[in-house]
Amino acid sequence: MPDSQSTPAPERSVALAIRKEKRFRPLGLTADSAIRRFFQGNAAFAILALVLIMVFLLREGAGFFGQNSRGIRVYRLAGLEYVDIIKGQLDRHAELTRAANALRLKIYSDALAKGAAPQAATAALAGFDAFAEALGDASEDVRSLASDLTEQAAAVKQREQIYQDSIEQKAMLIRAGKAGAAAAVSSVAVDFGREIKALSASLPIYKDANRLFAKKLNASLAMAGPQSVPAAWTPQLSGLKAAAERYAATFPEVEAELAAWRYDAPVPWYRSVTAFLFGRQWLTASFWQDWYGIIPLFIGSLLVSLIALLIAVPLGVVAAIYVSEVAGTGEKTWIKPAIEFIAAIPSVVLGFFGVAILGQSLRAVSETTWLAWVPGFPMSERLNAFTAGCLLAFMAIPTIFSLAEDALTNVPRHFKEASFALGATRLQTILRVLVPASLSGLISAILLGFGRVIGETMVVLLCAGNRIAIPDFTQGLGAFFQPVHTMTGIIAQEMGEVVPGSIHYRALFMVGIVLFLLALGINYVAQRVVQRYRISIG
C-alpha cells in the first residue's frame, strides 16, 4: 500500500474539483440545496396560508363579542328584556291554546272515523269549543298591555340607535376635517333612567291585567266539564286542564320577576359568549332584537351529518369490504373507479338533483299509505334534513370507501392466510380478523367522511330546507324529516347581504371559526387514530 507522500497528485486534483464546484453556485446555493429550498418554500407557503386564514378569521370574528355585548346591554337598558318576560308568559299561553286545538282536532277526526256526520261531530264538541275560545281569549288584557310596552321599548331602542349613528357620523366628519358640520349634527343621548320609568310604571296595570287573566283562565277551565268531550277523551282533557292550572300557578313568579328586574343591572362579560355558543335563536334583521345563537345551526349541521353517515358508513364500508376481499380482479377494475368518480360530481349538480328530483320523490314515497307507520311520514316539507342527508351520504361514500378500502388492503396478507388455514370461512375472516385489524383505519375513514360532510355547503343550502329552528326532537325520528339550516348554509346565504363590519357580518365569521375548529378537531382525531393503527399492526 503506497504511503501519503508518494501520491500527491490525486490529492491536488480533488482540491481542484472542489474549487471548480464552488464557482457554479448562483446565490451561494448548490443545485441540491436549491431543490431543498424550493420544496421547503412550498411547504412553508402552505403553512403560511393556513396561518393567514386563521388570523383573518379571528380578526374578523373577534369583534363580534364586543358588539354582541353592547347589543345585549341595550336590550336591557331599553327595557326590551322586561317586555320579553311578559311575552314569554304569553308564549306559554299560546302553547296551551295550541294544545287545546290539537286535542279538538283529534277528537273530531276520531268521531268522523267512527262514522259520525261532520255536523254531528261539531255539535258534540260545542262545549269544548266554548272552553277553547274562552281559554284563548283569557290573555286579552295582558296581550294588549304587552303590545303597548313593545312599542315603547322599541322606540327607546330606536332612539338609542339614532344616537349611536349620530356619534359615528360626527366622528367621521371630524376625521374628514369638517368640524363645523360635525357640530351641526344633532345628537341627543337617551336617558334610559327616565325612559324606563314609563315602563316600570306599568307594573300595577300589569298586575291588574294579570289578575283578570288568571280569573278568565279559571273561568274557562270551569266550562270544560266532563260532558264537553266524549268519555274516552276525559284523561286527555284533564291532562290539558292540569297543564293550564300549572301555568296559572306561575303567574306570581312572573310578577316577582318583573318587580325585581333592573334596567341598569350589569350584563356579565361572558353573556355575549354564552349567548352565541348556547343561544337557541338565530334571528337577524328583526325590528325587536337580533339574536346570534349558533345552536340551531350547529344542531342542523350535526343532524344532517348524522343522517348522511348513517347511510354512507354501511354502504361505503361494505362496498370496501366487497371490493378488497370478495370481488374478482375483473370487477375491481370498474367498481373502484366508478365509486371514486362520484367525488368528481360538482356538488351544485347534486343539489340541483336533490331539489328537482330527490325531494319530490321522497315526499311521494312518504305519502304512500303503507309507509305511514314511519315517524315523520308523510313529510310536510319536500326539502328537509333527510333529503340533504341522502345527498351528502352520496358525497361521503367515495371518501369513506377509498379510505376503508386502503385500510383493508393494508392489512398484511398473512393474517388472512392464517385465518383461512385454520378453517375459517371468508365471512369469519372478514369479521374476526380483517375488520378488527383495520379498525382504526376504518374509524378514521368514517371521521374523514364526517369532515367531508360537515363542511359541505352547496347541497345543504339547496336541499336542507333552510328553516332556522331547532328540530322538534320530541317527534323522535320524525326530527329527521324537518327542515333545518346549517352553519355552512347560513354563511353562504347571508354573507352576500351583510354590511362588512356589522355585528351580523362578524357573527357569520364566528360561525366560520366554529366550523374551522370542528374540521380541525375531526382531522386531528382521525390522524391520531391512524397513528395508533400503524403501531398496532407493527
Added chain:
Amino acid sequence: MIAVEKLDFFYGASQALHGIDLRIPENRVTAFIGPSGCGKSTLLRCFNRMNDLIDGTRIGSGRILIQGVDIHDPDVDVISLRRQVGMVFQKSNPFPKSIFENIAYGLEVQGVKNRRRLEEVVEKSLRGAALWEEVKDRLHTSALGLSGGQQQRLCIARAIAVEPRIILMDEPCSALDPIATAKVEELIHELKRSYTIVIVTHNMQQAGRCSDLTAFFYLGRLVEMGRTEKIFTNPVQTQTEDYISGRFG
C-alpha cells in the same frame, strides 16, 4: 396418508408443477428440498388448497388423495379439509390479538363457545408447542409482544389447537436465530408422534436432522424421493448429489 398422482399445477398460463407423483406416510416427517422457485411451497399449499385463494390457479391434471379422499372432489368441504391439514407459515403470523385469542381462534370459528373447553385446549396446545411455561402468566397480553421464535411456536400451537392430522410447515425456521431454530426442531421431533409433518426447508442440515424422508424438487419436477439417510449419503440422481453437496442452488 397423502398421495399425489401425476399432478400438474398452473398459475394462470405458467406451469409451476409438472407431473408430480409421491406418497407421504403417516406419522413421519417428510422434508421438501430444492432450489428457490422449484415449486416446494406450491405443492405444499396444494395439500390444504391454500392456492384456491390466488386468482387464476388451477390443477391441470392429476389428483391429490388424503386418506384416500380426492381433495378436489366437488363434495369435499374445503373448511373441514383445512381443519384436518394445518399450516405454519414462513413468516410467523400471529393475529394482532392476545395469545389466548390466537390459539382459541380456530375453535371459535368452529363455534366452540364454552370457556372451560377453550381454556383446556389453549393450555394443551401451548404445552404441545413447548410454550406453556414461557407464556402462562401473560396469556391475555398481545401475541405481538413475543419474540420471533416464540411467535413461531405460537403459530404451531395455534395450528395444533384444531387437532389436525397433518401439519404443513413452509420454511418455519428461515427467520429464526439458531437457538430458536433448535427449539422448533426439537418440537417437530415431538410432534411426529401424533402428526404427519411435511416441512419445506432450505437448510440441508435441518432436513438431515429432523426428517425421515426427503423429496428433492427441481424446476417444478420431483427428481428423487427416499429415506433421508439414503438421499443424503447415496442419491440415485446426480442432480440430487450436486444440490446436496452445494454445487448449485
